[in-house]
Amino acid sequence: MADPHPHAAPARLRSLPSWLLTQSSLPAHRLVADRLAAVGARGYHYRLLATLTEFGPESQANLGRRTGIHLSDIVAAVNELAEAGFVDRSPDPADRRRNVITVTATGRTRLDELETVLGQVQEELLAPLNDQEREQLVSLLAKVLDHHGRL
Amino acid sequence: MADPHPHAAPARLRSLPSWLLTQSSLPAHRLVADRLAAVGARGYHYRLLATLTEFGPESQANLGRRTGIHLSDIVAAVNELAEAGFVDRSPDPADRRRNVITVTATGRTRLDELETVLGQVQEELLAPLNDQEREQLVSLLAKVLDHHGRL
């Protein structure tokens, strides 16, 4: 037996934050996408519904800024949500350039549904961490995220 | 002024580990890709060079397992590295299915070079974190990563 762990990653990578970050984002993303797909949703849907219920009706441009979703992708996602009856898209009477997006009652139900799914995903994703470690991770990542991009 | 922070992300997202992970992996990935591109390299190159210098010559399949890079992508990356003279690809006399990849002297120099670049990237990426926090982050992410996929 030459190497007891022929699959082990090199130490240089295992201590490289940027690598750890991008690598662990893969299972995270996959889990989220799969579980949401199982109920016919996408990550964008949750992001939008969550933002709308927290801040109230907003324009698509603002939704893009809050969620980090590109404007052109917002269009498609809102189309899907509107078609399913989860949100309402209506022109802003005060500014006819804008569309005002509003969550519907069934949209709020949908959000709850997705929230349950995502709760299970977090559990699966962070299984090896205890509660304190999870809080630490969230806090650390939030700091990093704040430092780049969004305020 | 209705909302002092029209760009702020909703609290639901800001406390959702899977979202924080995928979001913060974006600047990380972008920084790495850009800085490496500036010296004519890609993330794959560093991963491969680091693995080879740490474990010695290995087959492409094993490199794939260690680095998490898909076999078909290994081919292309090794082509690039070999063409630049950073690695040597030769058939394994003991097993003619395999290619044995070996780092060259200039390859080791190249690794040092990339390591310097990546060091600066980490600094930039983790700027808001102190040393202890960085260690925590690395430790937490390693746990998560170990739990999924690679041992």
Add this chain to the structure above:
DNA sequence: CGGGGACGTTGGTGCAACGAACGTTAGTCG
């Protein structure tokens, strides 16, 4: 009232991860 700038929409690009298929070679087991 003219011009710069924001908004929404469409269509297309780039890239990393992944999947499928194939020829070749090793190891195994009747």
Add this chain to the structure above:
DNA sequence: CGACTAACGTTCGTTGCACCAACGTCCCCG
């Protein structure tokens, strides 16, 4: 020894997400 299974390397193609470019519409301000 002969057949079957599995691993390796290679090529080609696909997917999914973030992003860019261009356009028409409309607001606001000087």
